[in-house]
Amino acid sequence: MKNYQQLYIDGRWVNSAGNGHLDVVNPANGEICARVPSANLQDVELAVGAAKKAFAAWSENPSSTRAAIINEIADGMQSRKDDLTQAIVASMGCPISVAADLQVQGAIDALRSFAPMAAEMDKQQEHTNHIVVSEAVGVCVLINPWNYPLSQLVGKLGPALAAGCSIVVKPAEQTPLQDLILAEIIDGTSLPAGVFNLLTGVGSEIGESLCSHALVDMVSFTGSTLAGIKVAQAAAPTVKRVCQELGGKSPYIITPDADLDAAVRYGVEDVMLNSGQTCCALTRMLVPAEKLAEVESIAKTVAAEWQIGDPMLAETNLGPLSSQLQQQRVLSYINTGIAEGAKLLCGGTQVPEEFSKGAYVAPTIFSNVSNDMTIAQEEIFGPVLCIIPYQDIAHAIELANDTPFGLSSAVYAENRAEAIKVASKLRAGQCYLQGAYFNTDSPFGGYKQSGNGREWGLEGLKEYTETKALLIDADAS
Ligand code: NAD
Numbered sequence: 001m002k003n004y005q006q007l008y009i010d011g012r013w014v015n016s017a018g019n020g021h022l023d024v025v026n027p028a029n030g031e032i033c034a035r036v037p038s039a040n041l042q043d044v045e046l047a048v049g050a051a052k053k054a055f056a057a058w059s060e061n062p063s064s065t066r067a068a069i070i071n072e073i074a075d076g077m078q079s080r081k082d083d084l085t086q087a088i089v090a091s092m093g094c095p096i097s098v099a100a101d102l103q104v105q106g107a108i109d110a111l112r113s114f115a116p117m118a119a120e121m122d123k124q125q126e127h128t129n130h131i132v133v134s135e136a137v138g139v140c141v142l143i144n145p146w147n148y149p150l151s152q153l154v155g156k157l158g159p160a161l162a163a164g165c166s167i168v169v170k171p172a173e174q175t176p177l178q179d180l181i182l183a184e185i186i187d188g189t190s191l192p193a194g195v196f197n198l199l200t201g202v203g204s205e206i207g208e209s210l211c212s213h214a215l216v217d218m219v220s221f222t223g224s225t226l227a228g229i230k231v232a233q234a235a236a237p238t239v240k241r242v243c244q245e246l247g248g249k250s251p252y253i254i255t256p257d258a259d260l261d262a263a264v265r266y267g268v269e270d271v272m273l274n275s276g277q278t279c280c281a282l283t284r285m286l287v288p289a290e291k292l293a294e295v296e297s298i299a300k301t302v303a304a305e306w307q308i309g310d311p312m313l314a315e316t317n318l319g320p321l322s323s324q325l326q327q328q329r330v331l332s333y334i335n336t337g338i339a340e341g342a343k344l345l346c347g348g349t350q351v352p353e354e355f356s357k358g359a360y361v362a363p364t365i366f367s368n369v370s371n372d373m374t375i376a377q378e379e380i381f382g383p384v385l386c387i388i389p390y391q392d393i394a395h396a397i398e399l400a401n402d403t404p405f406g407l408s409s410a411v412y413a414e415n416r417a418e419a420i421k422v423a424s425k426l427r428a429g430q431c432y433l434q435g436a437y438f439n440t441d442s443p444f445g446g447y448k449q450s451g452n453g454r455e456w457g458l459e460g461l462k463e464y465t466e467t468k469a470l471l472i473d474a475d476a477s
Pocket of ligand 1: 143144145146147148170171172173201202203204206207208211222223224225226227228230231244245246247248278279379381407446450451
């Protein structure tokens with residue numbers, strides 16, 4: 001068992017001012033795999049103070065220096081790719097092949113993509129009577145969940161460093177290990193002390209203090225809508241910028257003339273990936289009522305290819321959920337779906353005896369779901385798909401938008417042009433057309449209760465910038 005004793009503050013490993021700790025539990029077997037410090041309010045003061053002290057000099061560095069350091073960190077991550085992968089498999093149960101490619105290599109590549117963006121900060125817009133420049137926001141608190149812990153960190157860290165911000169990071173309680181490894185990597189780079197600070201700890205204990213701190217300029221939060229609201233409330237009295245990436249219940253419209261085999265396969269695979277713990281998962285599949293039987297048959301066949309297994313084995317594509325708590329939450333939703341009268345096509349609440357020690361849930365599909373059922377309205381965050389029949393496209397669009405969320409959506413039509421017509425009617429921050437996949441160049445973020453602000457790409461960088469107007473007196477030299 002790995003025992004991390006210290007927090008990373010002001011360029012040094014330091015003991016927490018308190019003596020609390022957190023156990024990291026491997027959800028595949030329920031065993032404790034690591035122990036980390038649980039930061040307290042004094043640690044928050046030290047970390048925020050260090051970030052404040054480091055901010056001015058860091059933001060005044062040439063953009064080329066910031067870009068070079070981002071690449072230096074990415075190089076360090078590449079050389080510790082195996083450690084980062086193992087940390088994610090052990091703490092959240094993601095199958096090793098998915099963890100290595102999607103969660104770790106994807107994050108390293110994404111971090112590199114922010115290096116050239118540092119130069120965006122040098123651009124100025126010249127007008128006859130004013131010049132518009134961009135400056136770094138300041139001290140940023142970055143709070144993340146456990147489902148894609150490294151990618152989510154990189155999606156905040158990359159643009160924050162590129163813009164010239166200094167940072168205090170707080171990972172989820174369940175998944176602090178990749179952040180601790182990243183701190184070890186950063187300790188070996190030329191990033192100035194205090195620009196990156198890491199507090200492992202409990203959100204309900206130190207979150208409010210981080211989000212309300214007078215020296216913090218911005219909070220970027222990814223997590224549940226409930227905690228996102230608390231973050232915004234804590235940040236409001238000091239008028240901080242708050243970027244919220246929250247939950248989803250994303251619709252996926254398959255039109256009557258779509259290639260049904262390809263479309264249904266895409267939808268089932270999308271939901272099963274990462275055991276359904278993906279905020280933008282397309283968990284409501286809207287299908288023409290007359291094709292429901294055909295859709296059910298394809299969906300069942302594809303789901304059978306996703307069988308639970310040991311996440312350490314290369315052939316496993318469906319690992320456990322991230323914790324027993326999450327497993328119980330998902331099982332309770334499955335029971336609710338059954339009780340509300342949805343048709344259980346496959347999966348359910350049972351798993352083979354050999355997996356009973358882990359937080360496993362079988363790939364589960366409900367059909368003939370009505371959009372007002374709990375399982376169609378609330379985010380389940382597990383390998384559970386709802387198939388919802390519709391009468392015509394207008395009805396499909398109405399059902400798609402009948403949700404408090406607006407994070408993602410998708411359309412599979414006969415062709416791209418037809419898909420774009422439907423996409424233009426969907427109230428969500430992203431729409432995946434004809435089987436497209438997530439990429440880190442496209443802006444990502446929610447409408448409605450799925451959040452505020454955007455991550456990734458240039459839009460993601462802009463979140464970490466302030467706009468300043470330099471007004472010119474035409475007669476002055
Ligand atoms: P969570 O909200 O419980 O926790 C997320 C983070 O917030 C953790 O680090 C936690 O410690 C911290 N936190 C909790 N209470 C806090 C408070 N009062 N103040 C400050 N920080 C606090 O969410 P979770 O269960 O870890 O993650 C699952 C949720 O995250 C799902 O709802 C999912 O949709 C969402 N999510 C959204 C996105 C996105 O980009 N939109 C991405 C991934 C996950």
